[in-house]
Amino acid sequence: MAPERxxxxxxxxxxxxxxxxxxxxARHEGLVVFVPRTAPGDRVRARVTSKGRFARGVLxxxxxxxxxxxxxxxxxxxxxxxxxxxxxxxSLEAQRAAKAQMVQDAFARIGKREVARxxxxxxxxxxxxxxxxxxxxRRTADGWRAGLHRANRPDDVFALADCRITDERIVTGFSDxxxxxxxxxxxxxxxxxxLRRDHDDLLLVLEGGAQWPEAPAFAAAVTAAAAVWWxxxxxxxxxxxxxxxxxxxGASFVQVNAEVAASLAAHVESLVMAHAPVSVMxxxxxxxxxxxxxASRGVSVTAVELDEDASAAxxxxxxxxxxxxxxxxxxxxxxVLPADVVLLNPPRAGVAAAVTETLAAxxxxxxxxxxxxxxxxxxxxxxxxxxGWRVASLDCFDMxxxxxxVETVCELVPEGA
Numbered sequence: 415m416a417p418e419r420x421x422x423x424x425x426x427x428x429x430x431x432x433x434x435x436x437x438x439x440a441r442h443e444g445l446v447v448f449v450p451r452t453a454p455g456d457r458v459r460a461r462v463t464s465k466g467r468f469a470r471g472v473l474x475x476x477x478x479x480x481x482x483x484x485x486x487x488x489x490x491x492x493x494x495x496x497x498x499x500x501x502x503x504x505s506l507e508a509q510r511a512a513k514a515q516m517v518q519d520a521f522a523r524i525g526k527r528e529v530a531r532x533x534x535x536x537x538x539x540x541x542x543x544x545x546x547x548x549x550x551x552r553r554t555a556d557g558w559r560a561g562l563h564r565a566n567r568p569d570d571v572f573a574l575a576d577c578r579i580t581d582e583r584i585v586t587g588f589s590d591x592x593x594x595x596x597x598x599x600x601x602x603x604x605x606x607x608x609l610r611r612d613h614d615d616l617l618l619v620l621e622g623g624a625q626w627p628e629a630p631a632f633a634a635a636v637t638a639a640a641a642v643w644w645x646x647x648x649x650x651x652x653x654x655x656x657x658x659x660x661x662x663x664g665a666s667f668v669q670v671n672a673e674v675a676a677s678l679a680a681h682v683e684s685l686v687m688a689h690a691p692v693s694v695m696x697x698x699x700x701x702x703x704x705x706x707x708x709a710s711r712g713v714s715v716t717a718v719e720l721d722e723d724a725s726a727a728x729x730x731x732x733x734x735x736x737x738x739x740x741x742x743x744x745x746x747x748x749x750v751l752p753a754d755v756v757l758l759n760p761p762r763a764g765v766a767a768a769v770t771e772t773l774a775a776x777x778x779x780x781x782x783x784x785x786x787x788x789x790x791x792x793x794x795x796x797x798x799x800x801x802g803w804r805v806a807s808l809d810c811f812d813m814x815x816x817x818x819x820v821e822t823v824c825e826l827v828p829e830g831a
Contacts, residue, residue, distance in 0.1 A: 427471060429456040429480065432512035434520065434791060436500030436818030445469045450565060453504050454512070455480025482508025487541070487578055490562070494572040497565035499579065500818040510534040510812055513820040517790045517810055525794030532808040532822070535681075538673030540815035544580040546610035546670050549588060553603050558596050560588060560607065579816055584609050587616045590638035598632035600625070615640035615658050623647065629654055651723075671813045678811045678821060682757070682784055683707050685807070685825050689781040691754035697743040697769070698759045702728025709736040716750045718743050744768040751776050758785045764792030770799035782806070783826040788813075793822055802829050 427440035429452045438452030442462055449460050449471035457478040460471035476483070486492055486502035501509045514531045521529045549560045550571045561574040576585055587609050599605065602623040610617050618639040624647045626632075633642060633655045641656040669675035682704055686694060691713055696705045699717035701724045709715045715736040719725040722740050729738035739746055743758075744766040756773065758765060764787070773783060783803065787793035797805070807825040814820070 423461045424459055424474065425462045425471075426477065427458050427460055427462075429454055429458060431515060432501075432504075432818075434516045434818070440471070442469060447471045449473055450500070451503055452476075453480040453483040453508065456483060480508075482511075488576075490572070490574065490577075495564045495567070496572070497563045497567075498577065499816040500565070502816045506536075506540055506815065509815065510536070510810075513810060513812065513818075516818075516820065517793075517808070517822055520790035520794040521797070521805075521808075523794070524791055525798045527794070527797065527805060529805055529808055532810045534810040534812050534820070535677060536674065536812040536815070537677045538671070540812075541578055542581055543671045543673070543815065544577070544584070545672060546608060547577060547580045547584050547588070548606060548608040549574060551599075551605040551607055558592060558599065560592060581611060584611060584616065587638050591618060591636055594638060595632045595636040598628040598635060600628070609639070612640070612658070618642045619645060619651070621645040669813075674811050674813045674821075678786070678813070678823065679704055679707070681809060681811075681823060682786060685782070685784050685823070686713075686755050686757060687711065689755050691781065693753045694755045694757060695747070695750050695753040695780075696757045696759075697747070697765075698761070699728055699738070700724050700759070702731055702738060704757065704759075705736065705738070706731045709733070716753070718746055718750070742766075744772075747772045748776075752778055752780070754781050756780045756783045758783065760787070760792075762789045762792065764789065764796050767799065770796055774800055774802065779828050781827070781831070785824045785826065787822045787824065788819060790820065790822060793824060797824065797826065800826060803827065804829050 425442060427442060427447060429438040429440050431439045431454055433439050433448055437448040437450045440447045440449060445468055447462055447469040451473050452458055456476055458476050459474040461474060462469050462471050482505050483503055484505050488502060490496040491499060491502045514534050518529060518531045521527045550563060552559045552571050559573050561571045564570045564572060600623040605620060605622040608619040616639050626644060629644060640658045642654045643651050644654055645651050686708060693714045694708055696715055696717045699705050699719045702717050705715045705717040705728060709732055717728050717738045718741055719728060720742050725738050725740035732738055747769055803826040805824060806827045809823045811821040
């Protein structure tokens with residue numbers, strides 16, 4: 415790894431674009447310089463440090479703002495250098511233009527495919543949309559501090575007063591949980607605490623440490639949460655209590671932004687049905703919302719999901735001939751093919767190489783692969799692993815306003831189709 419070298423403590427830079435991750439991009443002495451919290455069109459002064467083939471910049475001052483720069487609405491963004499958002503200093507229009515550019519650049523640079531700049535669809539409010547929030551807890555001499563990490567300083571946690579992109583009931587819920595049960599938390603220096611909404615209920619997941627003898631006392635004291643899970647050091651999730659009248663997929667993954675998620679799901683369903691499938695393989699199916707929607711339209715769906723709770727919830731909602739399998743996609747894909755359409759919605763890491771290898775070699779080929787991605791880089795990498803398939807459509811959804819994350823739906827069809 416190339417050593418860091420301070421180039422200048424007061425360099426003037428012209429920001430031309432936004433890179434994946436949200437940093438502004440400039441050029442200086444033949445190097446690409448990445449400068450967080452800058453906007454296209456900005457002229458800034460920055461402290462520049464060389465890292466070999468590229469450089470990092472630390473913003474010192476904005477000499478002339480670009481046309482898309484705005485004042486951040488959340489005081490934590492500038493005061494505490496909150497790492498939860500990366501683009502609050504950009505207008506929504508500028509944010510979405512940057513996200514479209516990120517996807518197009520990833521396909522060109524990583525996927526070696528030239529695609530048109532995709533549209534970015536939005537729905538609902540860009541504020542208070544988050545239905546889930548994870549805080550870092552640090553034990554101090556004065557009690558527990560609950561907050562978020564500072565940008566580029568993962569060990570530094572500031573106390574969170576509010577999160578403007580999160581549902582107010584979740585922000586208040588954290589305060590209630592800590593006031594009711596802090597004295598019963600595990601005797602460890604740090605924890606992760608996630609709170610999400612399930613309709614009108616708040617669900618809590620705690621992670622960290624091996625032993626928690628005070629768990630029953632915590633359960634008795636905390637009335638703010640309707641259900642609590644504990645994840646110990648071996649990664650196993652255990653339900654401590656559940657006071658809900660009805661349950662869904664438990665502590666499993668849930669879409670953060672309900673309105674945009676609904677718009678995206680409708681788009682995916684439309685793309686799948688346009689190929690008139692009799693059978694669909696739904697990989698990384700979660701609790702099965704899309705699988706159930708497709709099955710209700712007469713499609714035979716095989717829904718594959720590793721999380722056992724989510725897979726069980728999906729199975730309970732599907733009727734034969736549709737089915738749910740609790741397994742890794744790469745372990746069962748060969749056995750569940752052929753299918754008319756393959757739907758993939760993997761986590762940020764993308765699909766395993768075995769998945770694209772199997773799809774590239776399968777005969778007969780599916781009529782389409784619909785790939786839903788939350789990371790343009792891994793999407794482009796996986797598309798590059800599918801020779802013989804062309805990009806039929808590409809659409810982005812602004813699931814996470816004010817952050818650098820973007821959800822992308824890529825429709826692939828066999829060459830010549």
